[in-house]
Amino acid sequence: MNYLGKTADFMKSRFGKQKIVASCTGVNDLLKDIQSQIDTRGISLNRVGIKNIDWPLKVYDQTNGFQNTVANISLSVALNHDIKGTHMSRFVEVLNNIDILNPQIILSILSSIQTKLDAESSFFECKFPYFIWKESPVSKNISPLKIEAMILGEKNRDETEIIIGVVVPVQTLCPCSKAISSVGAHNQRANVKILVKTKKKIWFEHLAAIAEMSASSPVYSLLKREDEKYVTEAAYNTPKFVEDVARDAALLLEKEDGLKCYRVEVESHESIHNHEAFAWVEKALS
Numbered sequence: 001m002n003y004l005g006k007t008a009d010f011m012k013s014r015f016g017k018q019k020i021v022a023s024c025t026g027v028n029d030l031l032k033d034i035q036s037q038i039d040t041r042g043i044s045l046n047r048v049g050i051k052n053i054d055w056p057l058k059v060y061d062q063t064n065g066f067q068n069t070v071a072n073i074s075l076s077v078a079l080n081h082d083i084k085g086t087h088m089s090r091f092v093e094v095l096n097n098i099d100i101l102n103p104q105i106i107l108s109i110l111s112s113i114q115t116k117l118d119a120e121s122s123f124f125e126c127k128f129p130y131f132i133w134k135e136s137p138v139s140k141n142i143s144p145l146k147i148e149a150m151i152l153g154e155k156n157r158d159e160t161e162i163i164i165g166v167v168v169p170v171q172t173l174c175p176c177s178k179a180i181s182s183v184g185a186h187n188q189r190a191n192v193k194i195l196v197k198t199k200k201k202i203w204f205e206h207l208a209a210i211a212e213m214s215a216s217s218p219v220y221s222l223l224k225r226e227d228e229k230y231v232t233e234a235a236y237n238t239p240k241f242v243e244d245v246a247r248d249a250a251l252l253l254e255k256e257d258g259l260k261c262y263r264v265e266v267e268s269h270e271s272i273h274n275h276e277a278f279a280w281v282e283k284a285l286s
């Protein structure tokens with residue numbers, strides 16, 4: 001028996017048949033659609049919606065076809081000045097209909113939200129853990145590296161924009177520290193975030209490779225001693241400031257076909273300072 005059935009039984013036992021009829025009429029009054037009422041304050045809202053809903057999904061994977069992940073998703077619309085509230089449950093209803101994520105599906109999510117919520121603009125943001133299977137440089141052991149991947153979408157009337165991106169852990173070794181020290185140089189883990197708008201399909205793996213190539217060295221989940229020696233020496237021979245990583249990634253992105261614009265953000269968790277160092281660059285391409 002469902003909830004309403006149980007409630008009706010309870011009311012019957014408590015109040016008898018006469019009262020139930022009256023109470024059931026009252027149920028419809030209780031389900032008033034407050035959200036659809038008119039608002040008279042004259043203020044349109046840029047965005048209203050739901051954020052940080054975790055959702056199980058599949059995403060396409062260059063090596064294995066697809067991988068399962070849990071995406072953290074935010075969905076929203078612009079709200080006209082004369083409508084009191086949006087219908088929050090409809091965002092989740094749209095998600096209920098998808099099981100794999102890619103830019104085309106996000107376009108259809110944005111259109112569905114626009115239609116279901118009668119909105120001029122709709123917005124989609126999601127980020128999720130994504131695993132790239134990497135081979136260690138010498139022992140050739142394969143292990144998964146976790147990066148963060150993201151897809152952001154926006155639809156204004158008929159114009160849509162999709163941004164895809166990654167945040168990739170890398171190693172940086174300080175060129176100044178190397179130059180002034182008689183031995184060693186401080187090095188640390190850094191994150192490289194790359195966001196692109198593109199006319200062509202681009203894999204998360206490809207963006208991650210650009211981030212790694214721009215750093216002093218990639219990082220790995222599994223390294224044996226021979227790999228450790230290699231990675232240590234490779235980083236020492238490729239010192240990079242955060243500025244260097246941002247510029248080198250930008251140069252690689254400018255060689256890519258079909259990019260409309262890019263943004264690179266680099267943040268290093270300084271090992272000898274109690275703060276982060278950062279640099280970012282963004283550019284629209286013709």
Ligand SMILES: Nc1nc2c(ncn2[C@@H]2O[C@H](COP(=O)(O)OP(=O)(O)OP(=O)(O)O)[C@@H](O)[C@H]2O)c(=O)[nH]1
Pocket residue numbers: 033035085086087088089090
């Ligand atoms: N608009 C709005 N709704 C909220 C908020 N907080 C909670 N909600 C609830 O979100 C719930 C789902 O809303 P709706 O999508 O309008 O639910 P519904 O009317 O059953 O769905 P439809 O029949 O599709 O309109 C409602 O019960 C709201 O009370 C808020 O801050 N704003």
